[in-house]
């Protein structure tokens with residue numbers, strides 16, 4: 076067993092449970108065996124389409140995982156690299172008629188890779204420790220980092236760093252990334268949203284998840300989400316200092332920390348009082364809905380995790396479920412409506428099967444014309460930290476996505492995930508074509524209607 | 531037949547790498563494991579190496595090298611075959627053609643298309659459509675199967691009843707023989723009786739006679755109209771009788787697909803297209819062609835369905851709904867894998883008048899052996915897919931599966947049917963072929979194989995030993 080800080084030990088003695096960490100070999104065999112290798116998922120897999128090599132396909136990856144579960148193949152470096160070449164986009168899950176649970180296989184495979192330490196290097200160990208076990212494990216630390224980054228960007232220091240060539244002190248892949256570093260908001264969610272906000276007439280009571288990246292970079296989307304909920308009769312409870320939901324950890328082979336993050340998050344909410352817990356970030360949502368299997372072996376949390384899973388809703392899913400109110404046309408000016416196209420975040424359409432609802436939200440907006448995007452469900456290459464770990468493949472997917480967006484002639488791109496938002500914004504590099512969350516467009520339409528003198 | 535069984539040495543691999551480039555010769559364990567199977571349940575054999583030629587010359591070069599060294603070669607498309615046809619042979623080369631995937635010519639004057647073997651089946655029809663043309667064969671796997679694999683297995687599809695199978699569209703083939711010779715067989719002529727119809731020998735040869743490197747396909751004008759109907763029944767027999775009666779009534783719709791209750795439930799679970807999940811049986815019917823004819827045929831089919839005990843007969847809401855129904859049907863086999871760990875699909879086919887009997891027999895076998903068998907299929911073609919839902923690790927149950935399967939094959943042959951209507955013999959059904967063929971026909975098969983591939987290099991051990 077390697078001793079690097081993020082490696083999961085073979086038994087998980089974390090808070091409250093003695094549950095063994097279930098890697099591939101420990102998974103219920105029916106999950107491993109479920110793939111009947113029909114190949115129906117191959118044409119939807121971006122990495123297979125790129126290389127036409129079976130190991131880069133869902134079917135091939137599952138075959139390798141099964142070989143490991145069966146003890147026919149040891150966990151090798153090649154295997155590790157393959158698991159990180161996979162985008163985790165889950166297009167294969169939508170395509171698979173046999174109901175293979177790829178998300179679970181994928182998370183356990185990456186955990187297996189980390190536990191074996193086959194990709195381990197001192198640098199990688201440091202970055203994993205810093206991000207997974209420090210920054211994204213402690214809300215205060217992430218906010219502090221966010222503040223520093225904001226200072227760096229707002230003070231003009233970033234310009235100096237670039238102009239003075241200090242940037243060359245950074246490793247190459249980080250240097251390439253620097254211009255695409257998201258612009259941090261001056262005010263985070265807790266400053267924008269009160270702990271409890273209530274509409275005039277309360278029909279539902281919901282919790283609002285503020286996320287981690289969303290909180291730093293898109294705190295305005297969180298505010299918009301709260302506004303839209305209020306406008307639809309929902310009392311909104313937004314617990315302070317929520318922190319990361321653990322999806323980053325689960326997708327990167329740190330299931331132990333993912334469990335810890337899940338427990339902390341559940342503790343923040345008074346579930347019994349709430350009709351739903353609302354998220355507006357697709358990547359978080361598809362993870363948030365599966366706390367029950369994650370905490371199944373933890374007697375102190377198993378029940379609450381099941382209740383949690385039952386209550387988590389993506390914002391557009393919730394809006395459609397409660398029959399949200401379509402905004403009235405704004406009397407002044409053209410209103411927020413324009414030609415908008417919609418990119419489906421992988422973890423919304425494939426991860427949660429939510430496709431129609433965001434479109435329903437967009438179509439409800441007066442004056443907004445929704446133009447369909449070719450291959451709307453194809454991954455944009457963001458895929459968590461994929462654009463950092465696999466920049467080449469990520470860039471190809473980004474270029475394709477941008478070309479399809481341009482072809483629509485849309486003046487605005489709607490998407491419901493912070494990763495996709497940044498990836499597309501950086502790819503477009505065009506202030507004339509902003510990227511917006513569907514909920515922000517809806518919130519704006521409500522505001523425009525309120526500003527209408529006659530209303 | 532001679533099975534060489536010599537395994538690959540580093541020398542041979544080096545030679546392959548020199549000829550194709552190192553990146554197109556895979557030898558790592560992590561690369562070989564995923565090529566150790568195709569779509570067939572419970573058949574697995576690791577490959578010794580996988581090569582990706584990009585043109586006919588390279589295929590021929592690999593074949594010459596294989597001959598020099600006595601190495602067996604298994605040709606592979608997308609590996610969706612259901613009889614183990616592209617499962618590797620011990621110590622052999624897997625020759626994968628997915629990178630030869632160009633459409634070389636679309637001849638709108640002669641209504642033909644020339645393709646490399648790795649072109650995906652659906653891409654052919656997609657390329658034909660904008661020109662008002664149509665490539666009818668549509669196997670359930672068409673989004674990923676290759677045309678080379680389709681030709682090698684003479685694959686059918688949902689439209690086989692009216693439009694026939696892959697063979698009916700093959701006008702010409704380029705093949706590489708076991709000694710590396712390249713031959714062109716056939717032509718663009720609608721009529722061509724020069725010599726033996728050699729291309730037909732290679733259609734359905736399952737990679738045992740030659741490697742298909744180009745396919746010349748016939749296209750049709752695209753039908754102008756289409757109507758899709760869904761009828762439900764409280765018994766499989768009534769459904770089967772409807773199918774027989776439609777054909778007896780001399781209506782030839784393009785599709786008459788049948789699904790039993792279990793299949794409907796699994797498909798609905800996956801595709802959510804509104805398939806009835808309570809009825810014992812569902813028949814999906816589709817007619818296409820001239821709008822007036824289509825209207826008339828749809829009405830007559832609905833009538834026949836009602837006369838034969840249909841509980842409901844429904845018309846697809848619109849074109850999009852019809853498409854969704856057909857594509858949901860295409861997922862039937864894989865969707866059935868939701869129930870038990872191992873899904874074994876058979877492919878027996880009988881003369882259409884014997885369908886109700888066949889279906890009854892399958893039901894009886896399931897009951898007698900205490901097995902779960904779901905049934906669906908291309909009923910219009912007399913092609914039934916009894917699908918065993920089982921667990922390969924349960925040896926006691928697998929013995930029963932074997933017994934039931936043998937009985938079903940025997941009964942099929944007794945009804946004048948065939949053990950495989952479209953998936954091929956491969957490894958999975960080779961033990962049952964002699965019972966259908968008899969000694970003289972088996973000898974003829976072997977004679978053909980020996981004269982074209984005397985060293986037994988191409989896909990040895992498939993179809994027969």
Ligand SMILES: Cc1cc2nc3c(=O)[nH]c(=O)nc-3n(C[C@H](O)[C@H](O)[C@H](O)COP(=O)(O)OP(=O)(O)OC[C@H]3O[C@@H](n4cnc5c(N)ncnc54)[C@H](O)[C@@H]3O)c2cc1C
Nearest residue numbers: 607608609610611615670676678679682685686737742952
């Ligand atoms: C979900 C599903 C649905 C299916 N539905 C149908 C259906 O409706 N109808 C039907 O008929 N089949 C169906 N099949 C079976 C299968 O898809 C077909 O047999 C298909 O033609 C195989 O194509 P492939 O490219 O995957 O070939 P492979 O599986 O790779 O190969 C099949 C055989 O052809 C040989 N071969 C492949 N390429 C060449 C070549 N270029 N030259 C010489 N030999 C070659 C191989 O050696 C092997 O024997 C289905 C399979 C699945 C998994």
Ligand code: SF4
Nearest residue numbers: 110111113114116171
């Ligand atoms: S993951 Fe699903 S679609 Fe892909 S090969 Fe396996 S069973 Fe088929």
Ligand code: SF4
Nearest residue numbers: 120161162164165167
């Ligand atoms: S998650 Fe995406 S990249 Fe990974 S196997 Fe599935 S489809 Fe391919």
